[in-house]
Amino acid sequence: MDFDFLGEHPSVPIGCAILAILYWGACRLTGRRPTSRQAGWFVLALITIFFTHTAIDEFADDRIFFMHMLQHLLQTFVIPPLLLLGTPDWMLRPWVMSRPVRPFARFFTNPVVAFLLFSAVFVSAHFPAVFDRMCRDENFHIFLHVCFMVSGVIMWWPILSPLPELPRVSYPAQIMYLFLLMIPMTAVAAPITLANQVIYGWYLEGPHGWGIKPMDDQVLGGLLMWIGQGTYLMAVFTAIFFKWSRKEDQDMPVLPETPRPRLRVVS
Amino acid sequence: MSRRAFSLGAMSILAAFLSGCASNRELPMTTLAPKSDLGQWIYHLFIEVTLWDALILAIVLIAFILAVFIFSTRVGEAAPPKSAASDLKLEIAWTVGPALVILMISVPTVRTVFRSQPRVAPADSLHIRVIAHQWWWEFQYPDSKVITANELHIPVNRPIRLDLVSSDVIHSFWVPQLGGKRDVVPGQINELTFEANVPGMYPGQCAEFCGDSHANMRFRVMVETPEQFAEWTKLQQAVPVAVDQITDASVADGAKVFADSPCTSCHRIDGVSKGYIAPDLTHFGSRTTMAGGIMANTPDNVAKWITDPQALKPGALMPPLGLRGQQLNDLVAYLESLK
Amino acid sequence: MAAHPKPLHVEPANYLQGGGVIGWLTTVDHKRIAVLYGVSALLFLGLGGLEAMAIRIQLWAPGEHFISARAYNELFTMHGTSMLFLAVMPLLLGTFANFMLPLQIGARDVAFPRINALSFWVSLMGAILLHLGWFFGGLPDAGWFGYANLTERMYSPGLPLDFWTLGLIVAGASTILATLNFLVTLITMRAPGMSYMRMPMFCWAIMITSILVLLAFPPLTVGLIFLLMDRFFGTHFYIVSAGATPILWQHLFWLFGHPEVYIIALPAFGVISEVVPTFSRKPLFGYPMMAYSICLIAFLSYGVWGHHMFATGMGPVADAAFAVTSMLIAIPTGIKIFSWIATVWGGSLRMTTSFYFALGMILEFTFGGLSGIMHASAPIDLQQTDSYFVVAHFHYVLFGGAVFAILAGIFYWWPKVTGKMLSERLGKLQFWLTIIGFNGTFFPMHFLGMWGMPRRIYTYGAGLGWTHLNQLETVCAMILGLAFLVMYINMVWSIANGEKAPPDPWDGRSLEWSVASPPPVYNFARIPEVRGRDAWWIVKYGRTGSRGLAAYMSGKPPQPSAADLAPPAEPIHMPAPSIFPLILSIGVLVASLGVIIGEWRIVILGAVTLVVAAIAMGFEYPTFGQESHDPMAAPSSGGTDVRKVGIWSFIGSECLFFASLIATYIIYKGRNIGGPGAEILEIPLTSFSTFALLMSSLAMVLALAAIQRNDRTWMRVWLGTTIGLGLVFLGVEAYEFTHFYHEGLSLQTDLFGQSFFTLVGFHGAHVSIGVLWLATLWFASFGEKFDGSRSLSVELAGLYWHFVDIVWVIIFTLVYLMQQVKGA
C-alpha cells in the first residue's frame, strides 16, 4: 500500500487520527459530549500536534537546532496542557480509575514522581549520545517525542488534572512545582547555551539550512529553551498566583455574620 | 534610521546640558567628556539609559502630580471614592511597558559588556603592568623596562592593555575621562583595555576604599603623541649620572646623604639602591607630582614630605628621617636632579 | 460565650502601664519589645545622623581638617553600619513589624514571645559590641562592607574590627531570630478568615522580608566567621599569600548585601501600602499584583548580588547575566509605584504628615530606582560604582525610600503606640525641612559622581570643580539634621502634652485600628473574625461601603464602641515574663568580649551563662519546650504546630549556612597550594561514622514512634541509642581530627585544611548541640507529664537531628567520596 499521501512522517497523521478516534469513540460509548470549551482545547491540541510534527520537522531536516528545541518545548509545555484541558473527566475515569490502572495512575500522578519522571526523560534525552541517536534513527526519534508528550502529560497532571480522584495540588504547591521545574530545564538549557563548541555532532555532519552557523544555532536554541521556558513557566505560575489570590479572598468561605458592630460618632 | 536619528539628537541635547554645566577644564575628572573609546561607549550607553529614565520619570511625575492635585480634598467634603481597586489592562500595561524598556536597555548593555572586555588584547596594544600599593601606584612597561610611579604615560590612538595587580589590599584603577574603573585585586590579574584618543593630562584616583589614606591615592595619566611618548620612554630608559660624576656640589652631597640613609632599603635608584617596596626614584625629577599624586613635585614639597610624611599622608609607611637643614636641602636637590 | 458574662476588670488598662523597670527588662509582650526596639533605634538614628553631619563638615572644602583621616573612616563605617543594622532595620522590623503584625492579623502576640524578647536583647548586645570601640582604641574603620583583605589583622591591627566582626555576627543572629518569629506568626497565627490574600500588604512585605532575612543572613554570618577565624585562629580565608582570594568575602557579603537592600525596602513598601490607601480612602490598587511583585522582587534579589561587583572582573558572561537580572527587578518595582499612584488616583485625599511622607517616598524612591537602572547596566556601573553617584543613588533608595517610609509610619502609628497624637504643624515643618535638606544633600551628589568624585575619601584636591556642590550639600545636611531635631522635639512634646488619640484616628482599614490606643496587653478582647481584605474597614462600612457613611460625612469617622473595647469576659492567659532572654544575651556579650580580649575563662563563663539560660528558657514552662503555655496565644494552624513551622524555617536558614560553607570548601579545595589535600581523607573510617549517623536517624524516628504510642520506656531506649550513635559519630570525628593533626594538617596549614575543618567542624558542632538537646529530652522524659501529648518535643528534636544527618549525607559525598574531583 502506498502511504505517500500521509506525507513524510506518516506516524503524525496516524497518531492524530487515533487520538481523534479515541476521543470520538469515548463520546459515543458513554453517550456524553464534552463541553464546547473542552472540545475546542482538544482540537487545538490536535492541530498543535500536527503542526509541531510536520511543519517544524521540515526545519529539523535542514538541521536547524533551535527549531528542534522549539519542537521539544511545544511537546512538553503546550501539547500536554491542551490535552489535559480538552479531556473531560468522565472520559478518563473508566480506564484511569479501573482496578489494574489505578495504582499506577496514583503513583505516577504524585507530584514528586511526575516531576522526577519528566525531569529524567527530558534531561536524559538531551545527552549528546541519546540526542544524536535520536536525530539519526527515525523510529527512536518518534519514540522519544512520544515519551516527551506522555511524560509531559504526567508532569502537568498535578496542575491541570481533570480527575478529582487524582487531584491537582494546591495553588501554592503548583507554583512551587513549576518553579522547581526550572531546575531540570535550566540544567539542560544552560550547558547548551554556554558550551564553547557544538555539542551535538549531527548538526555538523550535513549542510546547515537558513545560512546560520551551527554554533550560533546552538546558542539560539539554548537561549530559546532557557529564556523561553523561564518566561513561559513564569507566566503560568503568575496566572496561578492570581487564581490563588482570587480563591483566597473572594472565594473564601464567608464567615457567619455577627451582630452589626456598634459604631459611634466621636464628638 | 529615524529612531537612531532621534536618539542621537536627544543624546546630543542631553550631552550638551550635562557637559554644559561646567567645561572640561573646570572638571578634570568628569565622566561626561570621555577621551577614550571605552569612555565613549559607556557615555553613549549612559545617555541612552538616561533618556529612557527621563521618559519614565516624566510619566510617573505627571501621573503623580495629577493624582495628588486633582484629588487632594479635605476629609468629609467628597463622597467616598468609587473607583476600582484593580484594572487588568492598566496593570498589564505597566508590566509590559517597563519590560520593553528593559529590553531596549539590556541589548546595548550586553553588547557593550562584551565589546569592552575583549578576551585577548588587540594586536598592536601597549602592555603596561599596574601595581597598586597602599597608597601609591607603580607602572611597569615590560617592553621598554621602564618603571615609574603615580604618572602613567601612554601614546594616543593606540590600544592600551593594563594588567592590574595589587601588592596589598583591593584598590581600583579609575581615570574618569578615560573610561570605567577596574578593581585591582590581590592574587588576581585584572585587565583593562582602552584606547585614548585626545592627548592631555587626565587625573585618576583609587576608587576602592583601601585604608587610611585612600583619599591620597591619586595619579595622573599623560596621553601623548607617539613622538612625545617615544621621547619620554627614552628619557626614562637613560641611566642616571653616576654619583662620582655629579658636578653640582649640593647634588653630590645629597647623593651621599641618600646612599647613607635608610631610604635605600625601600627606594630604588638605578645604580645606587635596590629597594622595591616604595616608588622607584630613578627619574623622580621628571615627574610633575609626588606622594601618590597629592601635590606638585617642588623642592619645598619634597622637603616637607621627607620631614614628616604622615602629616601629608596619614598612615604612610615612610618613616620621618629626621633630616634637617643643609642635609635636607642637599637630598632634595639630588632627588630633583634625577630627571 | 453564649451568654454575655460581665466583663472582667483587667489591670493594667494598656500595655504601657505597670511592671516598673523589671517589667520592661523581663517583658515578652511584642508591643513593649517593639517600643524597646524603637527607643534604641531612634537613638542610633540620631547618632548615625550626627556622624553623617561630621562627615559633611569634613568635606566642606578641599584639604579641610575638621577631623583626621582615621576618624573620617571610622565615621563613615559606623554611619553605614549603624544606620542599616541599628536604626533602619530595627525600626522597620523590630518596631513596626513587631508591634503591628499581631495586631494586623488579629493575634495576641507573636509565635514565640520569649524568643522575640531574646532577639531584642541580643540585638542590643550587638549594638553595644559595635560601639565598644569608643573605649578601646577606636571604632571600626573598614567601611560597612568591610572588604577583605583590608579587614585582616595585617592591615587592620587592633580591636576595632574585632568588635565589628563579632557585633555583626551577634546582630545578624538576632535579626534571624526576630524574622523567624514573624514568619511563623504569619503562617500560623492569622485570625479566622484572614487568608494570605486578605492580609494587609504590610504583613505580606514582612512575610517575604522574613524569608529574605532567613536566607540572606547565613552567607554573611559565614563570611564573618571566616574573618573571625582569620583574625583570631590564624586561618587564611582571605589571605592572598596562602592562595585564598578576598573576592570570596565580596560574594558572601553581597549574597547577603543585595537581599539586604530589599530587607529594608520591602517593609518600607509595606508601610507605604498601608498609609496610601488609608489617606486616599481607597483600597490598595491591584492588591494581588502588589503581593506578587513583592515575591518577585524577593526572588530576583538572590540572583543579582553580582551587580555590586562589576568592577572586580567577573568576566563578560557573568557581567551580562547579572546586569540583565538586575534590570528585571525594575519591573515589579515599577508595578508598585504605578499601583500606589493608582491608589491615590480618584481618592478622597486627607493630607496628613504621614501621607506627605508617603507621597514623598513615592517620588524620591522613583528617583533612586531610576538611577538604579543605570548601575544595573554593567558598563555604566564601571563609571559610577564607588563614586558619589552611587552614594546619591542608595541614599535615594535607603533614605528617600526606607527612611521616608519610616517617617510616614511613625506619624501613622504613633497614636496607636503611644495613645497620643503628634503635632501635625511640627510634622509638616519637619516634612518640608526634610524634603529641602534631603534633596539638597543628595541630589548634587549625582553630579559630583559624574564629575569623578570617589566615595569614602576624607579629603579631595582643589581645582577638581567639586567644592561648591560639596558646600551646598553640607548646608543642606544641616537642614536635614534640623528636620530630625524637630521630630525628636515633636515626639517629646507629644508624650508630654499631646492630644489623646482615639482608637481609630485616621479612619484606618486594618485591624490595629479596631483596638484601643494604646492597645491593651491582650490586644483583642475577642479574636476578630475577618470577612475580607481591609478587615476593619468592612466592619465599619460593610462590604459595599454604605454603612456608617453618615458618620464619615460629618467629618467623624466611625470608632470602635465602648462595648467593643470592653475588657474580655473570660480570663486571657498571656505568656509570662521571663528574665532568661536578658541573661542569655548577657552571656552572648560576655562570651564575645572574652573572645576579643582573648581571655578564654571569660568566654567559657559567657558560654555557660548562655547555655544555662537557654535550657532554663526551655524548662520555664510546664509544657517542656513550648514557647507559650497558652493554647489561645499560640494556636496551631491546620495541624501544623507553630514550633514545627519554626524549626523548619530554622532548618531552611541553616541550608544556606551550610551551602556557604560547602561552596567555600569546593572553591578553596581547587586553590589549595602545597600542604596535604583531600586525598588525606579516609573512606573506611568515615563510612563507619556515616553508617552510625544514618542509624541514629532510624533510632530517632523509632523513638518518636514509641512516644507517639505512649510508650515511654522504648522511647527512652531509642533516644538513648540515638545519643549513643551520635557520640560514636563525634568520637570518630574527634579521632579523625587528631589523626589529621598528627599528619600535619591543621586549621592553619592550608586552604584545604581550613575549609575542611571549618565545614566538618561546624557540622560536628551541630551534632554536639543535637546530642545536648536529645540528652535534655532524655532527662526530661523521666518527668511525670512526659507522655504521648508531648511527642512534639521529640519530633522537633528529631527534625533537627535528621537535618544534621542529611547535611552529613551531602558532606560525605562532596568532601569524602569526591576527594579526587577537582574543585572549582
Add this chain to the structure above:
Amino acid sequence: MSEATQTAGAIATHDHADQPHHPGAGIYLIVALFLCVLTAMEITVFYVPALKTVIVPVLLVLAAAKFALIAMFFMHLKYDSWTLSGIFIFPLFIAAFMLASLMMLFAYLAHHLA
C-alpha cells in the same frame, strides 16, 4: 474564646485540616535499609576505577536519593503539610543556585590568578 480558636482551626487553614499521621516502624526500617544500600553503593562507586568518569553524576544522584528518603520519611515531609515542604524546598533551591553560581564564578577567576 475557645469558640473563636476552633473557627481559627477550621478557616484560617488551607487544605490540610487533619493532624498528619506518621508511618509506623515498618516503613522506617525499610527506609533505613534503603539508606544502607545506597551508602554501600556510594562507597562501591568510590572504589571502582571503571566508574571514575561518571563518579560525579552517580554520586550526586545517590546522595540526592538518600537526602530525599530522609527528608520525606524520617522528617515526615511526605505526610505533613505542603507548607513545611515549601519552607524547606525554597531554601534548598536558593542554596543550590548559590552553590552552582559561586562555582562557575570562581572557575572563571581561576584563569586570572596572579
